[in-house]
Amino acid sequence: xxxxxxxxxxxxxxxxxxxxxxxxxxxxxxxxxxxxxxxxxxxxxxxxxxxxxxxxxxxxxxxxxxxxxxxxxxxxxxxxxxxxxxxxxxxxxxxxxxxxxxxxxxxxxxxxxxxxxxxxxxxxxxxxxxxxxxxxxxxxxxxxxxxxxxxxxxxxxxxxxxxxxxxxxxxxxxxxxxxxxxxxxxxxxxxxxxxxxxxxxxxxxxxxxxxxxxxxxxxxxxxxxxxxxxxxxxxxxxxxxxxxxxxxxxxxxxxxxxxxxxxxxxxxxx
Ligand SMILES: Nc1ncnc2c1ncn2[C@@H]1O[C@H](COP(=O)(O)OP(=O)(O)O)[C@@H](O)[C@H]1O
Ligand SMILES: [Mg+2]
Numbered sequence: 001x002x003x004x005x006x007x008x009x010x011x012x013x014x015x016x017x018x019x020x021x022x023x024x025x026x027x028x029x030x031x032x033x034x035x036x037x038x039x040x041x042x043x044x045x046x047x048x049x050x051x052x053x054x055x056x057x058x059x060x061x062x063x064x065x066x067x068x069x070x071x072x073x074x075x076x077x078x079x080x081x082x083x084x085x086x087x088x089x090x091x092x093x094x095x096x097x098x099x100x101x102x103x104x105x106x107x108x109x110x111x112x113x114x115x116x117x118x119x120x121x122x123x124x125x126x127x128x129x130x131x132x133x134x135x136x137x138x139x140x141x142x143x144x145x146x147x148x149x150x151x152x153x154x155x156x157x158x159x160x161x162x163x164x165x166x167x168x169x170x171x172x173x174x175x176x177x178x179x180x181x182x183x184x185x186x187x188x189x190x191x192x193x194x195x196x197x198x199x200x201x202x203x204x205x206x207x208x209x210x211x212x213x214x215x216x217x218x219x220x221x222x223x224x225x226x227x228x229x230x231x232x233x234x235x236x237x238x239x240x241x242x243x244x245x246x247x248x249x250x251x252x253x254x255x256x257x258x259x260x261x262x263x264x265x266x267x268x269x270x
Contacts, residue, residue, distance in 0.1 A: 004200050005224045007053045009104060012221045015197035022193055025186070025218050032103035037094075038087055041065040041073075046108035048148075049094070051101055055222075057149030057156075059099050062108065063090065079146045109209040109217045111143075111150075112168055118143040119164050120150050120210065123183055124225060125191040126203045126245040133195065135187035136242050137230045138180060140164040158232040165210075172214055183208065186216060194221060202249040227251075 006012055013029050016022045030036045032049055040047045041063060051059045064074040065087075073090035075082045077097055084090040111118040124137035142164065144155035152158060161183075162176050169179055187206060195201050205225025209217045227246060230239040246252045 004198055004202075006198055007223075009050070009052050009054070009220055011197075012194065012223070015194050016190065016218060016221070018197070019189070019193040021189060022218065025216060027107035027109055027217055027219070029104055029106045032105050034091060036105050037063065037091065040105050040107065041087075044107045046110070048106045048108050049098070049103050050106065051099065052104055053101070056153035057147075057151035058154075059103075060149050061094065061097065062148040063094070064108075076148050079144075081146075106219075109211050109219070111209050112164070112212060114142060114164055115145075117145050118148070118150060119159070120219065121161060121183065121208045122225070122229060123187040123190075123206045123208055124203070124227070124230065124242060125187040125206065126242065127201075127249060128245055129248050133188045133191040134245075135184035136245060137233075137238050138183050138187075139229055139233060141229075152226070152229060158229050160233060168210075168214065174214070179214075183216065186218075190218060190221060194223075198223070203246065203251065 013026060016026050028040070030040065037047065037049065042065070045066070046062065046064045049061045049063065054060065060077070062076040066072055071086070073084045073087060075084070075090055075093055075097070082093060084093065111120055113119070119140050119142045122139050122141060123135060125133055125135050128134040138161050140159040140161045140163065141150035141152065141156045142159050143150040147154055150156040161180065165176065165179060169176060186208070190206050191201070191204050194204060201223065203225060205222040207219040207222070209219050211217060227239070227242050230242055233239065243252060
């Protein structure tokens with residue numbers, strides 16, 4: 001079966017919501033509409049609006065509402081930060097900025113920060129050669145100082161999870177190892193839920209936010225995840241295993257030389 005790519009964030013979010021175990025870890029997500037944006041800003045104080053079929057953090061916008069001392073609104077996109085005295089003015093600016101394609105609104109999660117930069121995690125889960133889902137990589141991504149997305153393509157910096165979480169976990173009396181296990185299990189649960197809905201799936205990359213109470217939230221699931229980010233980890237065995245599993249299910253092509261050689265060999269065998 002060919003490698004599948006599911007681009008709609010909707011389809012993937014629905015698959016997660018079908019799981020009783022995962023439902024509570026998915027930020028409230030709705031189709032983009034004026035009333036929804038206003039209601040969600042009232043409920044959560046901060047939301048993200050993003051393209052249903054987006055990638056690389058492109059087109060992602062963060063909206064905020066504060067009522068103290070006066071009602072005001074903020075909009076952030078790229079390195080732009082704007083403030084408005086009313087919802088209507090903010091919404092007009094939003095419509096001008098937004099690309100003319102389907103968007104969704106999502107409850108905003110206050111990401112943990114390091115030196116004022118937000119960070120979240122990418123968790124890679126693959127079908128292993130024994131045919132079971134296995135979490136094969138976890139890496140942190142530290143956002144560019146003035147940006148609201150952590151994507152590598154938007155200037156984010158990949159970093160070991162330990163570096164980013166050490167002090168946060170220590171303060172909470174928790175261990176790196178325990179946290180790693182929590183993210184790994186979550187990864188496998190997400191993969192099983194998605195695999196049920198989309199048979200043939202072999203690998204996923206989950207964007208996981210951790211809020212200030214250290215609760216993990218599933219921001220999105222990628223079905224054609226970038227394996228190369230894991231080359232940035234000092235532990236080389238992580239990328240090597242990712243590559244090995246991917247070759248086994250046919251995602252990577254072997255080098256042209258290696259495949260010419262093996263073609264010659266199998267031609268000889270015929
Ligand atoms: N609901 C949210 N709360 C907090 N941060 C978010 C939220 N949604 C997205 N982000 C930030 O924006 C980044 C890009 O959003 P994402 O949904 O992963 O879209 P893309 O497909 O473009 O990567 C995330 O990695 C995260 O840093
Ligand atoms: Mg993403």
